[in-house]
Amino acid sequence: MIENSNKWFLNSVKYAIENKYPIQYGCVFLLKKDAPDEIKYDYIKYIKLVRKPFFSSGIGIFKPYNCNGLSRYKLIGFKDELNDFEKEQADIMKKLMDSGYISNEPFI
DSSP states (O other), X not given: OOOOHHHHHHHHHTTXXXXXXXXXXXXXXXXXXXXXHHHHHHHHHHHHHHHHHHHTSSSEEEEEEEETTEEEEEEEEEOSSOOHHHHXXXXXXXXXXXXXXXXXXXXX
């Protein structure tokens, strides 16, 4: 069966904690604590996919990171001059890393 990232998003967003701004495909969000395990698995797959565009979004500050001879990047902070939507996404990304949904070793 072919995996469908849109399905991961649609399944997960049903259990999303409401953001200040509308949650659209590509946005990060937090899950409610009562989300079933299968939804959490779908969300982890979705997050692994959307964190790649986050790298080029201009929200984060990344530092080159060498991992087993491969060049990767590690998130070291967030830019100061972010609009409200970007600040919300940065805060959620921090919470996802703190909770273990996303690893920063290496980010991408």
